[in-house]
Structures are given as structure tokens and as C-alpha cells.
Amino acid sequence: MTETKKNPLAALIDVTKAWLTRGKTPYIFIAIYVALATVLVYLSPRSVPAFLMLLSSALFLYYLPTSFKFKIAVGLILALVVMPVIGVRNIFYLEVIFQISVFAALALGLNIVVGFAGLLNLGYVAFYAVGAYLWAFFGSQQIYLLNEIPGTAPTGTPFFLPASSFYLFLFLGMGVAALVGFLLGLPVLRVRGDYLAIVTLGFGEVIRVLANNLDKPLNLTNGPQGITPIQRPPLPAGLLVTLRSIMTPVVGRSVTDNEFYNLFFYILALLIIVMVIVVVNRLDDSKIGRAWMAVREDELAAAAMGVPVVKTKLLAFIIGASFAGVMGVLFAASRTFVSPESFNFMQSIGVLTMVILGGLGSIPGVIVGAAVVVVLNLQVLQGLSLWLSALRQSDAVIPIINFAWKNLSNQLDPAKYQRLLFGVILILMMIYRQTGLIPAERRKRAAEIIEIENDIKNNGNGHPADASPAGEV
């Protein structure tokens, strides 16, 4: 390490790192950081940097060497106390954290398929759609409207199932999505990687086209208009009263039922995330996890070693699909509305972008990826849009080229350019950092080995001893 020259910035980072990881400092640092961020967001509920600071505290919590109990405790406080309060104070943040949790859960599910088993699934939202339409169909009045033309529901149609059956449907959605994954996977998992990607893409489009057109001969999906209203599970009235009495003084006003529902779905999504993380962690080092890795790295070699290739892939496909199914049920209930447009190809690519950005196979990476993409989408792009439209209202002029902002086309709305964002992220990540922002341990090791090999090649003498310093990085 000593022989390489360092620039002052790197030295500073090293010193900070050494200081931050010593003794009790990380505990104190985290406590101060979280407290500061919380106060900042609490005092200025519209500030984006303060909110980002709060989000980033989760990263510090993850990386700094503190005891497991401390991490869990601070994490719980952040997720269950700080976030809800802030979310209710500014409903926009609640949407952001809800979307982050939903997409993080989806991305974690896709991560099993793409990151662990190496199967590129471009139709992942199809399974999400299966779950969503399952609850949308049974949790609404749709079953009584099978012979009606879309949009002509007679008033007073009863709901088919009681709202509390939502909880049952969380599991049913999981099962049905898994079944669909099994039925699709059984034939198509025999085809090679890039073909599989196109086939799953096709499947995603098929599901969307079906959702769009199955309003005849029987009106199953209500066509392009989508199904609404969809029931939400009942919240226990006693708990609501207690919670409201606690939260009202903190928030400064009475909390509405809708906000409680948003909180409820946010916490439900968190629960599902925790479940995914536990499952993935347990699987990663199990026989199945090793089989996934073997199949991902070299299918032929894995088969030769006795790994049942199709079965292994199928399992990854099914587990990934089932998580998407649960999230679909949750999505349908939380929005009380589903339409085919929520499940287009761009959604699949959005989830894929999160996984790739964060790091294939890396759990913290994927969560960070989901957070970054959602924040970019909801806060940065929309912030830019608002800023531009404010400029458009004003009389400001760009000085040198003498261009009045008023003349700017109102089609230039950054919020509409998500595809551009996804595209740039995907290209840049593939070219410069294929392992993602936070690489998975295994991939990091593999990348280092490749680096050492390249070093050996470039030095031309082939002595591994010469290359070893590079491996220490």
C-alpha cells in the first residue's frame, strides 16, 4: 500500500475512515447524524438535502462497525418512528418512502432471478401484475360485473369478498404468481440467456395485452380503464385511536385515515423486505445458493458437476415471481386501483435498473439502487420539472444566447424522461462498473481475480508475485 502515491483527498478519506471505525466513535457519530438529519427534516419538511441526509444515515448504519443490536435498534427507530412521523408531516415523503420500499422489495425479488441465478427476466412486472389483478378482481365488485360493459357499473354493487381477506390474498398472490412462474419457466428456461430475456419480455407484453383486452367476452379486467375501487384491509379501530392520540401532538394536526393506510402499507412492504432478505440470506449460502451461482457462472460445468440445471433455474424463477406476486397484491390494495399501464415494459426495466445500479446479487446494493432510482425519479426529475416550469412562468432570459425561458417548449418536462435516465444508468453501469454501486462480496472477489489476471497479462512476465500488490486493494 505504501508504495502507491496518494492524492490528498484519498488520504483525508483514509484518516476519516480510521477515525470513524475506532472504538465508540461510530456509535456517537451515527447517533448525532441521525438526530441531526431528523431535526433538519422535521424543521424544514420540504428540503430535499435534509431528506437525503436522513436516507443516507441508513448507509452509515450499515457500514460502520457497530454492534448488531445497535444497528437493529437504530434501524427500527428510523423505519418505524422517524419515517412515519416525517411521512405524515409531508405526505410527499410518505410517497417516496412507500415507493422505495415497494420497489426495493420488487428489486430484491428480481435480484434472486438476475443476480443469483443469472437469468435476465425482462417481464418481471408480469408477475407483479398477476398478484395485483388477483386482488383487484376478488377484492372489488368486478365479479358481479362480468357481463357489464366497462365503465357502466350499476351503483350499489356489493363487494365480493370481505376486505379482511386481503391478508389471505397476500399468500394466494404469492402462490398464484409462483404457479405462473412455474408454468412459464418450465418450457422457456431451457433456452439460452439472451433469448430468455426476449421471451420474458414477450410474456410481460402478453400479460399487459391480456389485461387491456380481457373486458370481452367476459369483463375480467375492465380493459384499459382498469379496476376500481379495490378494497383495503380494515385497520383495527382501537389501535387507530391510540396511534392518533400519540401522533397528533408530534405531527401538529390530526392524522387522516388515508395517511394511516399509507403508513400501514409502507410497514407491510418493510415486513416483506425483511422476509425477502431473510430468505435470500439463508438461500445464498445454502446448497441452492451455490447451485445458482454455479449455473450462473457456467451452465455446462454446473451440469457436469451434477447440478440439475433446469430445476435450479426454475426454483429461482419461482421464488422471484412469488415475491412480485405478494407486492402486486399490496400494490393493488394500496392504490385501490389497477390498470394495465402500471405494468408496462418500462416498469420492468426500471426494476432491472435498480438491481444493476445497486449491484447484482448484493442485498444492500439493490436496496440502495431502489432508493437512488426512486429519489431520482420522484425528487430530482420532478424537482427539475417544477424548477423549469417556474422559470417558464418568469420573465428570465438566458443571458448570452438571449433565450427567453418563456419560449421553452412545455414538452421539455424532465419528469417525462425516465427512459433517458434508465438508459444512461444502464449504459454507464455496464461500461464502467458492472458490479454495481455496492458489489456483492462474491462478485467483488471475482472482479479482483480478473484484475489480477489482467495485471499478469499486461506485465507480460506472468509471475503472480508481481501482481499480488494489486490484489490487496
Add this chain to the structure above:
Amino acid sequence: MRRIHNSPLIQGILTPLGQIAIFILGSGAVLSAFMLLMAVIFSNSPANLMCLDKNGISLMEYTLRNLPQVLTDGVTLGFVYAAIALGYTMVYGVLEFINFAHSEIFALGAFVGVETLIVLQNSGKLAAASTLGAYGWMVLAILAGMAAAGATAVLVERVAYRPLRGAPRLVPFISAIGVSFFLQDAIRLVESLTTGQFHRIIPSFANFDQRIPIMRSSLGGVPFSLDLEVKSLWVVAAAVLMLVGLNYLVNTTKIGKAIRSVAQSRDSASLMGINVNLIISLTFLIGGSLGGAAGVLYALKFTRIDPYVGFFPGLKAFTAAVMGGIGNITGAMLGGMVLGMLETFAGAYLSVYTMGAFGAEYKDILAFAILILMLIFRPAGLLGEQVAQKA
């Protein structure tokens, strides 16, 4: 005898012309026979009564009267698909890589062609031109679309694919998805900045929209007719020219030989003194410009384009390429024809035969169903040879 057989004229021009004719006639005949058979089978079903009720004619008559139009439309669409599919198949042949962004190269070609025509229209040149002059402008628009699309394809390869050569298969593929999304919104950005709208409608000029009556006849006392739009003729003529030209280039010229050798083995080709990177760039140029031309033809045929217009034709053309055996130029033409025909048949007849339960919207599903079935049961395609999979 042998010398005649190997002559460039036969190998490069007559053979592909013959193949195209066989593919059209073959797929048309098979599908027509199938439809007539269906009409006979369904003649006593409720579908027949419903057709009588709605259109005043029996199912058989409905089928027969629409058949000529469906066939000509199918051929037109088939040529568009074939031209796009060639781009996929050429790149796949050389790099074993699915160029996911090809559908956006197609859309870009369409936009440049249409914009060229819009500029010409605004300057009054289109209105002033004679029919022949207007055809000249159309050729210019197609060439502009080809040039822009070809150049973009080469640039994309240089920036987003070449640094990833040798990486695991999915890496350049994901990069290609990124390029595809980037290009969609880049087109949208440019188009909406200039006019505030991001869709374009091709100017209507000269006699492109005119219908030439080909046949007037009557069947069972009811007259029926077959018209051919001038623009459909244009699509077919331009596509035939391109397909034959490509076949000539690949099968008989020295450049074609270099392309084929790079497709067989990049390393050996390089040892033989072939500049592999140049050939790969050239492949993207050819594939991209064919896609661009197809884009302009698509705009001519369907009039309205938007930045996302490439998605479905691109996927269907990919299906066509897989159907014919990806990497196989003849196969791409066959796949394009068959898919174009199938889709047009489904669009025309599905609704009537299912009594309106399944409309023409399901023709998109048809392409995917075919793709999935092909990949499962015959991944090498109709014409492809079974090759060992490389990891």
C-alpha cells in the same frame, strides 16, 4: 454448367429473387388454404350466422372477398419485417449478440426520413414537384433515413458495445437495452423541442395514397375488388431492392466474404488480414441503414410515427429473425414474410371467427406465442442449422 451456377448474377440476384417469390407464394398459399378450410369448418357455426347478420354475407364469402387484400397487405408488412429482421440477423451472425437497440435505429430512420419530407414540404418543393420529381424526393428521404440510422448504429456500437466485447453475454445485452431506452427519449427530446409535439405524420404528396384497381370481379353475384396502394408498391419495390442488394453484397463481393469469415471465426479472420473491427462497424452500418430504410417505408405505409414506434415492429422482426434461424439472411426474409402474413391474417379474420371475442389486438400476442414456441421446439429456426451453444 457449374460456371453459370456460380456466376454472381445467379448467386447474388436471381437466387434471392426466387427465394422471395417462393416465400411469398408459399406462405400466402398455405395461409389462404388454411383460412378457406376454417371457413368450411365454421360454415355451420354461430360465427357464420353472426357474420351474415353483421356483414350480410356468409363467412366463406367474407373470407374470400377479403383474401386478396389481406394477401397484399401481408406481403407489404412482411417486407417491412424482413428488412428490419436483417439488421438483427446480421449483427447476430457476426457478434452473436442481440442488438436490442435496433428497433430504435429503425425509429430514428423513420424520423429522419419524415423530417426530410416535412422540410421539403415546408419549402414548397413537394407541392411543386411532378410525380417523378416527388418519387425522387421520396428516394432522397429514404436515403437520408438510411444514412442517419446507419451512422447512429455505428456510433452506438463504438460507444456502448465495443468496450464490452468479450464480457459475459448479458453485459452488452443490458447495455443495448440502455441504448434503446436512451434513444427513445433522445428522439422525443429533439422532436418535442422543435415543435412541442413528439409524434410526426408523414406529408401526403404525389400519388402515394392513390389506389390502383388491380382486379374487379364478382363472386356469387356480389362484386369484390382488389386495390393496391401506390405506397404499398413502393414498400415492396424498395424492400426487394434492398434484400437483393444485401444478398449480392454478402454472397458475391469481397466485403461480403470478409463479413462471412468474421461471422465464422473472428480470430481466424483477423489472422487472414481482415480488419475485424472495421467489418463489425460495417455490419452495423449495413444493418442500421436497412433498418432506417425500413423505418421510412413503415412511416410511408402507416403515416403516423412516435419515438416509441420501433418497439413492436422491432420485437416482431426479432421474432422473424429467430423464426428463420438467427444469423441466417435467407431465414430472416422467410421469417419476415411468414410473420407479416400471419399477423395480417390474424388481424383480418380473428375477430369474425371468434364472434368479436378476440379482436385484432391479439395479433401482437400471436407474434410472441410464435417466438416462444419457436425457441422451445426449434431454437435454430426454420432454416437454421443446429449449432452447439457457446457458453
